[in-house]
Ligand SMILES: Nc1nc2c(ncn2[C@@H]2O[C@H](COP(=O)(O)OP(=O)(O)OP(=O)(O)O)[C@@H](O)[C@H]2O)c(=O)[nH]1
Ligand SMILES: Nc1nc2c(ncn2[C@@H]2O[C@H](COP(=O)(O)OP(=O)(O)OP(=O)(O)O)[C@@H](O)[C@H]2O)c(=O)[nH]1
Ligand SMILES: [Mg+2]
């Protein structure tokens with residue numbers, strides 16, 4: 028559905044290669060593509076405009092002018108700028124006299140309650156602290172029960188005050204509970220609310236005042252559109268936000284909302300929610316999020332996903348190992364990955380994780396077809412060719428195309444894309460290896 | 470069961486639904502009216518600069534790159550044919566274009582009274598408002614004189630069953646549920662049998678939220694659909710996909726992939742009471758043509774309205790319609 032930015036910019040700029048200088052028109056054209064890509068990724072328009080101004084100057088610099096592939100050079104600049112704006116990862120540390128309070132707020136259905144449970148589990152397990160959960164959602168039916176059940180599931184104490192009927196009374200009682208049980212971290216869930224609902228915004232401001240949280244986290248759905256900027260600003264005006272949790276990042280949403288929220292509030296992105304289960308919480312990684320927003324895929328995440336799904340563990344671990352070494356990724360591996368990914372979650376998950384070029388730009392139905400064709404091409408190669416694609420010259424290409432019922436152009440395209448992703452993986456080596464359960468069940 | 474209520478559209482002075490929706494949509498910054506009227510002083514023709522401004526507004530409303538281009542192109546074409554001068558003329562022209570895009574998809578949901586029960590399967594990604602919409606629909610069908618039953622086929626999310634049961638109590642309609650973790654298809658099937666046995670007219674089936682890219686969960690949904698179908702009489706008679714107006718372009722992927730798994734016959738757009746504009750429906754109308762049945766404008770039982778194109782556009786543009 029969304030075309031990869033690299034493809035679009037290559038189309039606009041690579042024809043100009045070697046001309047030595049780009050005209051103002053060329054740059055404008057390239058920036059238009061960047062703008063559209065960011066808008067399609069749901070980055071808020073004012074944020075897009077600022078961003079474009081930032082890259083404009085650099086897009087006319089020597090880096091692009093002297094590049095053999097000006098399109099990719101621009102992508103590089105855009106990517107770096109995005110990473111810079113998203114900000115370096117900040118460790119989630121709670122420095123406060125216990126109980127340190129973590130307050131979660133956000134729109135209806137954003138994922139606050141689920142994230143509260145995930146955070147409780149994460150803090151307890153990684154920071155070895157005594158954690159308690161509390162709910163102040165006295166509005167939505169069964170909202171309190173929801174958190175209570177999640178707390179029981181992860182075996183974290185839940186504050187269930189008797190007779191406390193308002194959100195504020197429940198918060199006060201929870202603080203009391205936490206003190207009585209020598210709790211180190213108290214995580215307080217709140218009801219979903221609209222930024223334009225003044226009574227409800229007053230309530231959350233009062234909760235903040237009463238609880239004096241060490242961390243006030245804005246929970247935002249990765250699928251959010253332009254409203255993310257507006258809403259984040261409004262929340263930030265009433266609540267000094269100290270961090271952001273981006274939920275539902277396990278789907279195919281590009282997550283431009285993360286950039287909008289980060290720009291508008293200045294609060295650091297801390298965590299990504301990557302599933303419905305309480306373990307599905309990931310530390311924020313700017314490199315990966317930037318690639319995602321640009322539609323550039325995440326091959327390392329894909330491999331690790333295969334690994335964690337315990338499907339063909341040996342092969343996956345092996346491959347991950349070789350990928351970390353930065354070489355040795357062969358077409359045979361690629362073929363095996365394709366088969367595994369089909370087992371894991373099919374084309375949806377695959378498209379999410381692969382660069383758009385490899386996954387095929389067709390619609391999703393067509394995507395599976397594209398995959399089968401790609402698979403057919405690789406199947407028609409000899410083992411040696413799969414290990415050493417540089418062997419594949421013109422006559423071999425014709426044979427492979429005939430064998431797979433495809434065309435030499437398609438074979439060429441596959442080889443080119445494969446070479447690119449191999450290069451990309453070399454760059455990825457080391458960094459960004461956190462695990463990603465994308466596309467794997469809940 | 471229900472705690473104190475938030476400020477709700479219910480409690481506002483008795484306005485018509487449209488007026489309420491309009492008032493709510495115009496809270497905060499109305500995305501077009503304010504600026505456009507400032508921008509287009511009387512006598513100024515609709516030129517490229519103004520078109521660009523309008524384009525900006527449409528993008529800000531989540532209309533998306535493609536649909537926005539389509540709309541602006543149409544407006545430009547019209548401005549070439551007939552001189553469009555001043556804010557009112559520009560807004561009227563835009564109103565007409567937007568309405569015409571939505572008209573084909575504003576088809577209300579009709580309960581087929583010959584079906585006992587008429588089965589509505591409610592699906593969507595996580596947290597869009599499926600369960601709440603079912604609560605609202607139950608109130609609506611009850612008010613329309615139908616007997617209603619709810620089926621708690623979200624057996625996954627913590628307290629999802631309790632949430633639906635609460636809505637059942639509130640509307641005084643029965644809820645069929647099994648234990649947490651039960652097979653959703655089995656719950657749906659049992660509910661259908663129970664509804665049939667009791668002569669219930671409308672059965673509303675709640676399902677767990679699922680991201681459209683999760684193949685295993687989409688398979689689970691297909692199974693629910695299939696099992697309902699096996700029990701005969703063309704069930705489910707309506708598959709409602711619930712979309713969150715706050716969502717951006719991902720809504721297109723949601724519609725595409727859900728529709729691939731189970732034939733979606735209607736859409737509901739929730740949370741239009743916030744500052745989100747729901748402009749993605751223009752792209753949806755453009756691409757998929759699935760009827761938009763209802764809009765959600767709050768968290769209470771009464772906060773549901775039938776989708777209607779001219780009203781929706783009028784609400785979006787202010788009173789220019
Ligand atoms: N796939 C996925 N689903 C999530 C994630 N986080 C939350 N959810 C789901 O999103 C839905 C809403 O989550 P909740 O935690 O209830 O959201 P909330 O913000 O507390 O909602 P309200 O209290 O009603 O405003 C549920 O179905 C969750 O299981 C995530 O990271 N990935
Ligand atoms: N403001 C507003 N809130 C809504 C509307 N519809 C639903 N909500 C709220 O959105 C949140 C999520 O609603 P649910 O009905 O639980 O959503 P769901 O789709 O059933 O969620 P899952 O089952 O977890 O996937 C709740 O806090 C609802 O009160 C609406 O039209 N306007
Ligand atoms: Mg909640």
Ligand SMILES: [Mg+2]
Nearest residue numbers: 599600623629
């Ligand atoms: Mg639900």
